[in-house]
Amino acid sequence: MVDKQYVLTPDKKGALTSGLFHGSALVLSGILSFGYIVHHQTSSLWFYLFFGAFWLVLFSGFTSIVNQCLLLTPRSLKSIRTTGSSIILEWKNGDADELVRKIQCHGSRTILGIWGQTVDKRRVQTTLRRNSLPPEKVQELLSDIDRIQALEKRTA
Numbered sequence: 050m051v052d053k054q055y056v057l058t059p060d061k062k063g064a065l066t067s068g069l070f071h072g073s074a075l076v077l078s079g080i081l082s083f084g085y086i087v088h089h090q091t092s093s094l095w096f097y098l099f100f101g102a103f104w105l106v107l108f109s110g111f112t113s114i115v116n117q118c119l120l121l122t123p124r125s126l127k128s129i130r131t132t133g134s135s136i137i138l139e140w141k142n143g144d145a146d147e148l149v150r151k152i153q154c155h156g157s158r159t160i161l162g163i164w165g166q167t168v169d170k171r172r173v174q175t176t177l178r179r180n181s182l183p184p185e186k187v188q189e190l191l192s193d194i195d196r197i198q199a200l201e202k203r204t205a
Contacts, residue, residue: 055190056128057120060178063159064118071110078103117160117176126175129163131193134200136165138175146173152201154194161187163194 078099085096116122123142130137136148148165155162156179164174179187 052130052132053189053193054128054130055182055186057126057177057181059120060118060180063178063180064114067110067113067118071106071113074106075103075110078106118178120181126177129177129190131190131197134197136163136194136197138163138173146171148173150201152194152197154191154198156191161191 082096082099082103085093085099116125120126120141123140125141126138127141128139130139134149136152138146138148140146146167148163149168150166152165153163159179160176161179162174162176164172166172182190
């Protein structure tokens with residue numbers, strides 16, 4: 050089998066969409082928790098609920114935008130390589146993880162999740178935006194993953 054490499058590019062449209070979604074949720078939870086503090090209702094369960102939601106949305110939005118869409122952190126995915134019977138995930142910090150067993154893939158309209166186990170049985174997973182690759186490359190990657198999964202089922 051020939052090795053194929055899929056180099057990811059930043060998804061700026063996805064970053065804008067995620068920013069709008071997470072930003073509106075951040076503003077709403079911030080306003081609601083601030084409202085409970087102003088009215089001195091800090092013992093209220095609602096304050097803690099909205100204040101916790103504020104931080105949850107802040108961190109999940111940061112991860113979604115900076116790590117998955119814009120690919121700016123050292124632990125962002127740089128490229129995916131498919132070999133005869135494995136998938137190699139290459140990270141921006143220079144590390145690489147080779148998935149050799151229990152390879153799974155699940156996708157939706159905008160994201161694609163890939164996970165599996167390395168040789169030392171460590172579970173590795175990643176999420177990538179479909180707009181980080183051209184549509185024909187996404188289909189090619191999915192068919193390569195299906196081929197590797199079928200090969201793994203035959204050998205098991």
